[in-house]
Amino acid sequence: MKFLSMHAKFGPVTTALLSASLFVLCVAAYFTASHIRHQENPKDKIMPTIGKMWKGVENTAFKEDRKGEYRLWVDTWASAKRLGYSTLLLVLAVLLGLHMGLYPFFEAVFYRFILFFDKVPALALLPILFIIFGLGELSKVMLILLGVFPTIALDTYLRAKAVPREQIIKGRTLGAGSAKITYGVVLPQIMPDVLNTIRLNFKAMVLFLIAGESLAATAGLGYRIFVVRRYIAMEIIIPYVLWMSLLAFVADLLVRLWIKKRYAWYQAH
Amino acid sequence: MNDTNPMLHLEDVYMRYPSRDGTPITILNDIDLKVRQGEFITVVGPSGCGKSTLLRLILGAESPTEGAVLLDGKKLDAPNRNRGIVFQKYSLFPHLSVMDNIVFGLDAEAHGMFLGWLKPGQMRQRRRAFRDQAQVYLERIGLADAADKYPHELSGGMRQRVAIAQSLIMKPRILLMDEPFGALDHATRTEMQLFILEQWEQAEMTIFFVTHDLEEACFLGSRVLVLSQYYQTDAGRGQGAKIVGDFATPGGHPKPTDFLYSEEMSQLVHRIRSEGLSPDNLQHIRDFNLTHRDAFRTVNPEEWQREQ
Ligand SMILES: Nc1ncnc2c1ncn2[C@@H]1O[C@H](COP(=O)(O)OP(=O)(O)OP(=O)(O)O)[C@@H](O)[C@H]1O
Numbered sequence: 001m002k003f004l005s006m007h008a009k010f011g012p013v014t015t016a017l018l019s020a021s022l023f024v025l026c027v028a029a030y031f032t033a034s035h036i037r038h039q040e041n042p043k044d045k046i047m048p049t050i051g052k053m054w055k056g057v058e059n060t061a062f063k064e065d066r067k068g069e070y071r072l073w074v075d076t077w078a079s080a081k082r083l084g085y086s087t088l089l090l091v092l093a094v095l096l097g098l099h100m101g102l103y104p105f106f107e108a109v110f111y112r113f114i115l116f117f118d119k120v121p122a123l124a125l126l127p128i129l130f131i132i133f134g135l136g137e138l139s140k141v142m143l144i145l146l147g148v149f150p151t152i153a154l155d156t157y158l159r160a161k162a163v164p165r166e167q168i169i170k171g172r173t174l175g176a177g178s179a180k181i182t183y184g185v186v187l188p189q190i191m192p193d194v195l196n197t198i199r200l201n202f203k204a205m206v207l208f209l210i211a212g213e214s215l216a217a218t219a220g221l222g223y224r225i226f227v228v229r230r231y232i233a234m235e236i237i238i239p240y241v242l243w244m245s246l247l248a249f250v251a252d253l254l255v256r257l258w259i260k261k262r263y264a265w266y267q268a269h
Numbered sequence: 270m271n272d273t274n275p276m277l278h279l280e281d282v283y284m285r286y287p288s289r290d291g292t293p294i295t296i297l298n299d300i301d302l303k304v305r306q307g308e309f310i311t312v313v314g315p316s317g318c319g320k321s322t323l324l325r326l327i328l329g330a331e332s333p334t335e336g337a338v339l340l341d342g343k344k345l346d347a348p349n350r351n352r353g354i355v356f357q358k359y360s361l362f363p364h365l366s367v368m369d370n371i372v373f374g375l376d377a378e379a380h381g382m383f384l385g386w387l388k389p390g391q392m393r394q395r396r397r398a399f400r401d402q403a404q405v406y407l408e409r410i411g412l413a414d415a416a417d418k419y420p421h422e423l424s425g426g427m428r429q430r431v432a433i434a435q436s437l438i439m440k441p442r443i444l445l446m447d448e449p450f451g452a453l454d455h456a457t458r459t460e461m462q463l464f465i466l467e468q469w470e471q472a473e474m475t476i477f478f479v480t481h482d483l484e485e486a487c488f489l490g491s492r493v494l495v496l497s498q499y500y501q502t503d504a505g506r507g508q509g510a511k512i513v514g515d516f517a518t519p520g521g522h523p524k525p526t527d528f529l530y531s532e533e534m535s536q537l538v539h540r541i542r543s544e545g546l547s548p549d550n551l552q553h554i555r556d557f558n559l560t561h562r563d564a565f566r567t568v569n570p571e572e573w574q575r576e577q
């Protein structure tokens with residue numbers, strides 16, 4: 001059982017094969033099941049064959065729909081914008097967490113509130129968001145933002161607090177003022193960790209995106225899934241889901257590469 | 270220099286930390302200390318006696334449970350650029366290269382956070398000057414090639430040397446160093462000792478230097494403080510560390526390196542070891558070696574019932 005030991009070493013090919021194995025297994029299981037279902041009922045909609053799915057992709061990605069739009073791209077762009085805006089607004093969460101961690105005043109005012117706010121299920125408040133921010137883009141951006149804001153703020157707060165006190169004292173003895181210590185000592189040190197947290201929260205953000213789009217939208221990946229779900233168009237839903245996963249995976253990868261490039265000191269730290 | 274008003278003045282200083290069960294433990298017990306500008310004070314004592322704690326008090330990072338710490342007759346304020354520190358741990362900023370760590374203070378002092386955006390030209394020019402200055406220090410500490418490395422790429426001893434340069438370049442009034450040479454080999458250590466002495470003479474700093482190496486303490490210091498919890502009073506075994514020795518090192522200062530191998534030196538080291546560092550030899554407080562001209566203490570009658 002050497003390959004199960006803690007010290008097992010695998011070459012690049014073996015590693016690639018091992019990493020691929022579960023993917024291959026899932027795909028094979030799907031098509032086997034799909035094949036069996038189609039033998040019983042050639043019109044089966046739940047588990048479409050490759051051919052049917054390709055048809056679905058072709059129709060949405062490479063053919064104009066009735067409105068003369070390439071649906072997949074329009075949907076992708078609409079969703080990406082919503083996610084992009086809310087990600088940009090997460091800067092506020094990071095700044096709030098940073099200040100809560102370093103300044104007792106901010107801690108006293110915000111900590112309990114954010115902690116409580118974190119436990120409020122944002123989704124349940126969706127109707128209120130629609131009333132306050134309207135049915136347009138803003139309410140969907142706000143839903144995504146509110147959904148992950150407390151998590152990011154609290155995580156940043158804990159990390160700012162965990163920076164050794166000695167570092168802050170050291171900064172003071174070298175003549176640094178509060179701004180320099182906040183943005184020049186603490187923030188850059190916790191930034192890679194904060195980016196990691198944001199990256200791990202992409203999934204939650206996508207969930208909130210889909211929830212928002214499912215209730216009120218005219219385009220968007222989540223919107224489309226909910227529209228075609230009505231006639232169980234799995235040949236569209238499955239490619240859409242895979243496409244969303246792929247995009248999220250790539251976004252995650254980009255952040256990881258950025259951390260590696262920008263924060264060279266971080267990995268070994 | 271004012272003889273009647275020493276720069277630093279500690280009187281009746283107690284430091285207690287709460288233990289697990291809530292009862293306070295005395296770490297520093299009635300510390301009295303007067304220090305003049307320009308003194309090179311080495312601090313020795315058993316591990317865990319409170320040397321780092323004493324430095325934190327002088328730094329202003331913590332306040333004493335009881336007693337006063339005065340600088341120029343005023344209550345000590347929060348840590349600032351007049352008092353530098355080389356910590357035992359966490360000595361460098363992990364996200365900055367060696368060069369950036371060293372110029373950090375010069376940079377912070379010369380311009381706030383945002384000058385770089387307002388006047389980039391002026392800032393670049395100053396930066397260059399700072400880097401040239403830092404380069405000189407890097408060469409002196411033998412790390413000229415490491416300027417672009419990050420702290421995690423350095424050995425423990427290299428990190429400490431960078432931390433020393435980082436503090437020294439600011440020429441603080443008081444420099445506190447907590448076992449800075451613990452991780453250095455003999456040759457590098459000797460070199461660094463000479464470097465510190467040279468900087469001390471040039472910048473007229475007051476230095477507190479904690480070390481476990483008694484030879485080093487006697488060689489570097491103009492004055493040696495022995496802090497120890499191994500002593501007894503009339504009330505029994507002592508609780509928490511007191512200054513059990515406070516004396517000037519013999520001869521001038523700085524000393525020639527052959528002092529290290531002198532008879533005087535080995536006697537002094539022997540005496541410190543037996544009086545301060547040995548748990549079996551509990552010196553009575555009336556026998557403490559407090560012969561430095563600035564040494565003083567307030568006596569608690571319970572601990573020492575003086576015969577009339
Ligand atoms: N924040 C704290 N809370 C509780 N106890 C503390 C705290 N800081 C220090 N101590 C205790 O105070 C004592 C002295 O600690 P200090 O670090 O000053 O010792 P030291 O003389 O510097 O030791 P060393 O030579 O090993 O560095 C130790 O027993 C330690 O457990």
Ligand SMILES: [Mg+2]
Pocket residue numbers: 320321322357447
């Ligand atoms: Mg210590």
